[in-house]
Amino acid sequence: MLFEALLHEKVDTIFGIPGGAIINVYDELCDYQDRIRFFLFRHEQGATHAADGYARSTGKPGVVLVTSGPGATNTVTAIATAYMDSVPLVVITGQVPTSMIGTDAFQEADVTGITMPITKHNHLVTSIEELPRVIKEAFHLATTGRPGPVLIDLPKDVQIAEGEFNYPNDIDIPSYRPTTRGHPKQIKKAMELLKNSKKPLVIVGGGANLSGTMDLVNAFIDKFGIPVVHTLMGHGVNPRDERLYFGGIGMHGTVYGNYAVTHSDLLIALGVRFSDRILGNPKKFAPGARIVHVDIDPAEIGKNVRVDVPIVGDLKSVLKEFLNFDFETDFSEWVKELQGVKERFPLGYRKGKYIKPQYVVEKASELFPDDTIVVADVGQNQMWVAQFYRFKHPRSFLCSGGLGTMGFALPAGIGAKIGNPNREVLVIAGDGGFQMNIQELMTINRYKLPVKVIILDNNALGMVRQWQQLFFKCRYSATLLDDNPDFAGIAKVVGINARRVEKPEEVDAALEELANSKSPMLLHVLVDPRENVLPMVPSGGNLAEPLTDAPLDSGIVEKIRGGSDE
Amino acid sequence: MSDRQIFGGEHEHTVSVLVYNKPGVLRKIAGLFSRRGFNISSITVGDGKDPGLSRLTIVVTGDDKVIEQIQKQLYKVVEVVKVSPIDPKHRVEREMALVKVRLDGGEKIELLQLVEIFRGKIIDVSNEGVIVEITGATSKVEAFIKLLASSHKIVEIARTGKVAMNRWESSYNEEGS
Numbered sequence: 001m002l003f004e005a006l007l008h009e010k011v012d013t014i015f016g017i018p019g020g021a022i023i024n025v026y027d028e029l030c031d032y033q034d035r036i037r038f039f040l041f042r043h044e045q046g047a048t049h050a051a052d053g054y055a056r057s058t059g060k061p062g063v064v065l066v067t068s069g070p071g072a073t074n075t076v077t078a079i080a081t082a083y084m085d086s087v088p089l090v091v092i093t094g095q096v097p098t099s100m101i102g103t104d105a106f107q108e109a110d111v112t113g114i115t116m117p118i119t120k121h122n123h124l125v126t127s128i129e130e131l132p133r134v135i136k137e138a139f140h141l142a143t144t145g146r147p148g149p150v151l152i153d154l155p156k157d158v159q160i161a162e163g164e165f166n167y168p169n170d171i172d173i174p175s176y177r178p179t180t181r182g183h184p185k186q187i188k189k190a191m192e193l194l195k196n197s198k199k200p201l202v203i204v205g206g207g208a209n210l211s212g213t214m215d216l217v218n219a220f221i222d223k224f225g226i227p228v229v230h231t232l233m234g235h236g237v238n239p240r241d242e243r244l245y246f247g248g249i250g251m252h253g254t255v256y257g258n259y260a261v262t263h264s265d266l267l268i269a270l271g272v273r274f275s276d277r278i279l280g281n282p283k284k285f286a287p288g289a290r291i292v293h294v295d296i297d298p299a300e301i302g303k304n305v306r307v308d309v310p311i312v313g314d315l316k317s318v319l320k321e322f323l324n325f326d327f328e329t330d331f332s333e334w335v336k337e338l339q340g341v342k343e344r345f346p347l348g349y350r351k352g353k354y355i356k357p358q359y360v361v362e363k364a365s366e367l368f369p370d371d372t373i374v375v376a377d378v379g380q381n382q383m384w385v386a387q388f389y390r391f392k393h394p395r396s397f398l399c400s401g402g403l404g405t406m407g408f409a410l411p412a413g414i415g416a417k418i419g420n421p422n423r424e425v426l427v428i429a430g431d432g433g434f435q436m437n438i439q440e441l442m443t444i445n446r447y448k449l450p451v452k453v454i455i456l457d458n459n460a461l462g463m464v465r466q467w468q469q470l471f472f473k474c475r476y477s478a479t480l481l482d483d484n485p486d487f488a489g490i491a492k493v494v495g496i497n498a499r500r501v502e503k504p505e506e507v508d509a510a511l512e513e514l515a516n517s518k519s520p521m522l523l524h525v526l527v528d529p530r531e532n533v534l535p536m537v538p539s540g541g542n543l544a545e546p547l548t549d550a551p552l553d554s555g556i557v558e559k560i561r562g563g564s565d566e
Numbered sequence: 567m568s569d570r571q572i573f574g575g576e577h578e579h580t581v582s583v584l585v586y587n588k589p590g591v592l593r594k595i596a597g598l599f600s601r602r603g604f605n606i607s608s609i610t611v612g613d614g615k616d617p618g619l620s621r622l623t624i625v626v627t628g629d630d631k632v633i634e635q636i637q638k639q640l641y642k643v644v645e646v647v648k649v650s651p652i653d654p655k656h657r658v659e660r661e662m663a664l665v666k667v668r669l670d671g672g673e674k675i676e677l678l679q680l681v682e683i684f685r686g687k688i689i690d691v692s693n694e695g696v697i698v699e700i701t702g703a704t705s706k707v708e709a710f711i712k713l714l715a716s717s718h719k720i721v722e723i724a725r726t727g728k729v730a731m732n733r734w735e736s737s738y739n740e741e742g743s
Contacts (some may be wrong), residue, residue: 116594117601121644124589141644175586175647299638302631 001128001165003032005135008167011063013037013054013418015047019067021107022094024159039418039447042439044071046411048078049437052087053412056398057373058419059212061088061142068094069107073114077405080118082149084402085233086210088142089149097157098126111153120148125155128163140171145178146297147210178296182313182321190268190292190309191325197266199334200226203249206233206401207271207295207315214394216319217270224329227338229257231278232386233401236394246338250278251537252383255345258543260338261286268292271315274304275402284542294318345548347387354528355504357381357456361388363508364426364454367515372424373398373416377409377433379463381456383533385428407436410453414440417449424452431457431484444520445495452514453522455487458529459560466532469553482560487524498522529556575629578607580652580730581637583622584614586645594643595622604628604636608727619647623729652730659730661704665714666722668695673718684710695721704728
């Protein structure tokens, strides 16, 4: 009955690992092999991140099927990751039979209790009769309004029970009716502000990717000639007029992007949640600006910053309303001012004797096709990708933004490839995070998925090491990984083509081979372990005062690689 | 919708929340408050008018921004049907307390007078003491307990927490109660 319901929801792909409390469902899966593709992972966290990567890249909900107890608790980190970034997932967990709930039975865990604060909704199914409605509701909740993960806990006796299958066509949950149309009065007010603004700025957030409205965002920017910046999750914005684009903002945003925020007189925030990584010091954030905030979730508006014009609604409908307005605007002076800042403080890095991670990212951006899906892990690698990879399409940059889950990239990349067999998928991870879900290399090999992987190996938990260098007097407490394995060797043992790259002059050829490879391939790149992510606005700092330079601490080279520096 | 001021920008607020009576709902709401760092002073639950729906009365402390967030976050719980702030100037509120008092000797008359003044009831009597039922606004219940404690030995107190309701639009009232 479960699979019939899933077919009604047009599910054709499931991620998971079986177990005792879900064995009956897996048995039934045999009868649906022709209609539903199932992908077996090596850890439930990997399976759930894969479903997440699938969902982020396709816009369709990712479906996960795991067992009770440890199977379910292993999904927790990945569910929390999806929750923080508003990714639609439907996670189905086995549960011990209803009669045994509460007895501390084998592999029993209170999964609805554990996942309550990290799901949009969850439900313990108590009878077969309610199952179809519960499934229908789960997909409805996961994909509408502000998307998010929904968990269904399915006791074994309910799995076995038989009942009449009546799938509801429509769903109406009176207590759940997200507002989609923005208030016309507020929309008018926002456009009045734009008309009278001298220094407007659009901030694009993850909501633009999630709602599939990046083309409308681009159209809006182009129509009124407004400069644009984006958050980490808002990558993919690409106005026709490239001069309007001023990169990312926040802790590791560009100097000119953060300058634009600080000097703007009108911020139009589209699907942004103004996280602490964007705001820096909230008291000094955009001191001269009025803020128009468009979001589907009313709770986001006014949560972290004061807002002048709140617009609760779906970006698609609000942007269409915006585009209905016609008036002349000329922000060329403002654009010129920002261009000037951009010329004075470009993003950059110094070349040297070691491979620079920024160069690897920049070169990959050049060699891989425009519509490549890049999946970054968390930490320095993620920030370098965000800074030096130029994304021109929506849903092409996936990473764990809100929760910052290391180990996300490899499994999420696998999920993205499963959902987009015709697009290149490039995983860029650091050495630390890669080892947190390294077991999924086996999954790549099992399904021969041509995922491309770059490991930027700086023999360190690099972002923490950077903070220790800058704020803790170079006391590298537990961050140096001087015992990293030979990642290329591991990949080869698993059955994946791999290369180790140690010298700057080898990088181009290796990247070309990676880009042209028809089969899965991994590059283990030993990068400069001293490199820092810059510019940087220290936590809680003022966006107007970024750190643009920091010395390289050469002492660490000897510590982690044995050889002496220079 | 701000209540009496406690200090600075912090106020006490009362919200009434209608929820579907499903397993785990109370846990979701209580969990939401602790996760978001909201401070619950009291929470009561019981059936409301419609079958299948329960009515919660929650008393929280926070500034206006916190209260706005609480309402918005409550609405995000799928089982929550309606969140209504209770207007401090135009509402009725009641709380009940059971107070077990030990009586050793001659303070009985005094006790009876106190109960009478506060329009309480004695609902259990024995040689050792009595149980008093007292109903009224939270401030009244608290005043009764305070006075009683100054002259008698209180053994146990059980309070229900506050229930509250906005008055009819047209109803006449003097401040609060």
